[in-house]
Amino acid sequence: ITAEMLQSGEWKQANFKKYNFDALGIPPTGGHLHPLMKVREELRQIFFEMGFEEMPTNKYVESSFWNFDALFQPQQHPARDAHDTFFLKDPAISTQFPTEYLERVKEVHTNGGYGSIGYGYNWKIEEAQKLLLRTHTTAVSSFMLYNLARKKEFKPVKYFSIDRVFRNETVDATHLAEFNQVEGVIADKGLTLGDLIGFMETFFGKMGVKNLRFKPAYNPYTEPSMEIFSYHQGLGKWVEIGNSGMFRPEMLEPMGLDPEIRVIAWGLSLERPTMIKYGIDNIRELLGHKVNL
Numbered sequence: 001i002t003a004e005m006l007q008s009g010e011w012k013q014a015n016f017k018k019y020n021f022d023a024l025g026i027p028p029t030g031g032h033l034h035p036l037m038k039v040r041e042e043l044r045q046i047f048f049e050m051g052f053e054e055m056p057t058n059k060y061v062e063s064s065f066w067n068f069d070a071l072f073q074p075q076q077h078p079a080r081d082a083h084d085t086f087f088l089k090d091p092a093i094s095t096q097f098p099t100e101y102l103e104r105v106k107e108v109h110t111n112g113g114y115g116s117i118g119y120g121y122n123w124k125i126e127e128a129q130k131l132l133l134r135t136h137t138t139a140v141s142s143f144m145l146y147n148l149a150r151k152k153e154f155k156p157v158k159y160f161s162i163d164r165v166f167r168n169e170t171v172d173a174t175h176l177a178e179f180n181q182v183e184g185v186i187a188d189k190g191l192t193l194g195d196l197i198g199f200m201e202t203f204f205g206k207m208g209v210k211n212l213r214f215k216p217a218y219n220p221y222t223e224p225s226m227e228i229f230s231y232h233q234g235l236g237k238w239v240e241i242g243n244s245g246m247f248r249p250e251m252l253e254p255m256g257l258d259p260e261i262r263v264i265a266w267g268l269s270l271e272r273p274t275m276i277k278y279g280i281d282n283i284r285e286l287l288g289h290k291v292n293l
Ligand SMILES: COC[C@@H]1[C@H](c2ccc(C#Cc3ccccc3)cc2)[C@@H]2CN(C(=O)Nc3ccc(OC4CC4)cc3)C[C@@H](O)[C@@H](O)CN12
Pocket: 138, 181, 182, 183, 209, 219, 222, 232, 239, 240, 241, 242, 243, 244, 245, 265, 266, 267, 268, 269, 270, 272, 273, 276, 277
């Protein structure tokens, strides 16, 4: 039957075969996991088989206190500016913080302590109270380490998280205002930078990423810090695959952790490995259907 037949009325003379109501429909294509979720599952399995416990990251809104101050990130640091961070309007602040711990954080920023000279600026609680969309999952790591310090007996821990973080970035082909951060944290007595390097070899080795190179870097909350690189055969170039370091005493000791306890940590994104693995060159393809305008 055609549109012409309908228009001309010719369809009335035509004879059609009986409609076969038993005909099977076209089988619908099955659903499929989103590439990011596939890579997230792979990474979760790697962490689980290495004895890591998943951190509770189901809270996108954080206070500046846990996202920055607890990490010894100074209040005038550019990353804390509204052009890099999404601050909330309503509610704008939180006022629930552990009082003694907050005082020790204020002290270490202002006057130092634990062998540090601090930053020597006038730390303001109003700055720490500001609510924001977490800029890194390290905000959750700091909360977990604070809780670890309050346990009666210290035992070594291995925590990980894979979840969304938000940065007020200019959006382009490889950057969005949010991404999924992957973070690993290991706390134990006597850990060294060598342990961190060795662990990176094993962890990334399980992702099929070999012969790593480490480059000195800076993070406000880790000293020393290292960017991690690997030579990617496919792309024929060195690819930055993550960042890492040892959390500073100015972050750990105000929490009440014993000075012998060392915490090594590292992070990467979910988007980068997924884009490389699935040959996606525009990050927008990862987020919903491409709108062909
Ligand atoms: C605003 O950008 C941040 C994001 C994201 C990132 C960077 C740092 C951390 C961190 C951390 C950290 C450090 C110390 C202590 C605790 C956490 C987390 C995510 C990736 C981190 N990066 C990144 O994922 N690169 C990457 C990772 C895996 C990979 O696998 C492929 C199969 C071979 C390929 C590439 C490095 C770069 O892509 C970088 O340009 C972009 N980075």
